[in-house]
Amino acid sequence: MSLAPVIAVVGPSGVGKDSVMRALVARATGICSARRVITRPEGEEGEDFDRVSDAEFQQMVAQDAFALHWPAHGLLYGVPHAIEEQRERAEAVLVNLSRSVLSQAQEVFGDLIVISLTADSEVLGHRLSARGRESMAEQARRLARAKTPLPTGLARVIEIDNSGPLEVTVDAILAKLQPESA
Numbered sequence: 001m002s003l004a005p006v007i008a009v010v011g012p013s014g015v016g017k018d019s020v021m022r023a024l025v026a027r028a029t030g031i032c033s034a035r036r037v038i039t040r041p042e043g044e045e046g047e048d049f050d051r052v053s054d055a056e057f058q059q060m061v062a063q064d065a066f067a068l069h070w071p072a073h074g075l076l077y078g079v080p081h082a083i084e085e086q087r088e089r090a091e092a093v094l095v096n097l098s099r100s101v102l103s104q105a106q107e108v109f110g111d112l113i114v115i116s117l118t119a120d121s122e123v124l125g126h127r128l129s130a131r132g133r134e135s136m137a138e139q140a141r142r143l144a145r146a147k148t149p150l151p152t153g154l155a156r157v158i159e160i161d162n163s164g165p166l167e168v169t170v171d172a173i174l175a176k177l178q179p180e181s182a
């Protein structure tokens with residue numbers, strides 16, 4: 001049985017990864033997204049995710065619960081093996097990943113498409129503060145990571161500017177993803 005590709009959505013904080021993923025899932029039947037496990041503190045909400053403590057996360061690592069896991073922003077992030085069943089059913093599975101984990105993701109998932117979202121730095125700052133999830137200090141730390149480059153050796157990278165309206169971004173991604181999302 002052939003597995004659907006994994007589509008990693010990456011880019012700086014506030015660029016619109018979660019918004020774009022939600023819009024893609026709403027627009028394209030056949031595209032779903034993987035739910036992450038995060039040690040994000042109570043009170044910091046966001047996309048649909050499973051909140052766990054550091055100890056619970058480490059226990060999950062020890063139990064080999066994750067297809068992929070990484071640290072970022074002082075937090076721990078994991079993508080549970082459930083993504084493998086999603087790949088059997090869907091036409092493509094979206095996942096919000098760190099740019100630092102893309103080479104490993106390509107190794108683990110095999111068929112990996114990277115959607116690299118960009119936006120002007122002024123736009124990023126406004127969006128992060130409008131989202132209001134993090135403190136000002138944490139927003140500044142996240143903005144400092146904005147220009148992190150992608151690793152070399154990725155098989156397929158689609159770079160899309162999300163400075164404009166969300167629908168324009170989603171149309172551009174769907175056009176580039178053909179025939180995967182057709």
Ligand SMILES: Nc1ncnc2c1ncn2[C@@H]1O[C@H](COP(=O)(O)OP(=O)(O)O)[C@@H](O)[C@H]1O
Binds near residue numbers: 014016020127165
């Ligand atoms: N194309 C867009 N136009 C206007 N606002 C956007 C757009 N994309 C995302 N946003 C807004 O920017 C903020 C950050 O988006 P989010 O999806 O949380 O980004 P990320 O997951 O990359 O950090 C949110 O308030 C979201 O509603």
Ligand SMILES: O=P(O)(O)OC[C@H]1O[C@H](OP(=O)(O)OP(=O)(O)O)[C@H](O)[C@@H]1O
Binds near residue numbers: 010014142
């Ligand atoms: O190494 P980077 O490419 O900079 O990515 C750092 C982290 O940012 C994102 O997480 P999250 O969605 O929690 O944060 P964000 O919404 O602020 O981007 C992404 O999934 C990584 O876990």
